[in-house]
Amino acid sequence: MSEITLDHHLFSFGEGDVEAMLEDYTEDSIIIIPNVVIRGLDQIRDFFTNITTEVLPPGCNFELLEKVVEGNIGYLVWHAESDGYKIPYASDTFVFEDDKILVQTIAFILHEKE
Numbered sequence: 001m002s003e004i005t006l007d008h009h010l011f012s013f014g015e016g017d018v019e020a021m022l023e024d025y026t027e028d029s030i031i032i033i034p035n036v037v038i039r040g041l042d043q044i045r046d047f048f049t050n051i052t053t054e055v056l057p058p059g060c061n062f063e064l065l066e067k068v069v070e071g072n073i074g075y076l077v078w079h080a081e082s083d084g085y086k087i088p089y090a091s092d093t094f095v096f097e098d099d100k101i102l103v104q105t106i107a108f109i110l111h112e113k114e
Contacts, residue, residue: 002096003069006076009101016058018048024101032105055085055110072096086111 005024012020022041031038031047038047056062060082068075074094080087090108094101 001099002072002074002094005096005099005101006067006069006074006094010064010076013048013052014058014062016052018045018052021048026100026102029101030103032103034107056080056082056087084113086113 009021009024012018012024022045025041025044027040029040029044031044038044052058060080062078062080064076064078066075066077072095074092074096076090076092076094078087078090078092080090087108087110090106092107093103093105095103
């Protein structure tokens with residue numbers, strides 16, 4: 001079932017549907033990015049709202065290079081580009097519990113275009 005949750009997350013992200021993405025998390029979920037821990041649904045909503053409106057809006061050039069799901073762990077490698085940003089490399093790791101994303105980590109290289 002973890003793969004179904006991950007596929008739902010990816011589809012919702014591609015659509016820019018933040019509320020649908022939030023269905024994959026709980027109030028106890030966290031997202032860890034460099035120097036920041038995002039906790040709970042309100043902070044996760046703010047994070048994805050910013051990402052899908054400012055950095056990688058729907059229709060941007062997003063390419064999923066690798067997706068692996070083993071038990072309750074998911075792993076992605078991807079790159080993307082929008083009008084304002086280029087992400088030449090990114091990697092996400094997910095820990096699932098009860099078909100929800102309990103922990104997500106995101107490592108990325110982000111370049112703002114001039």
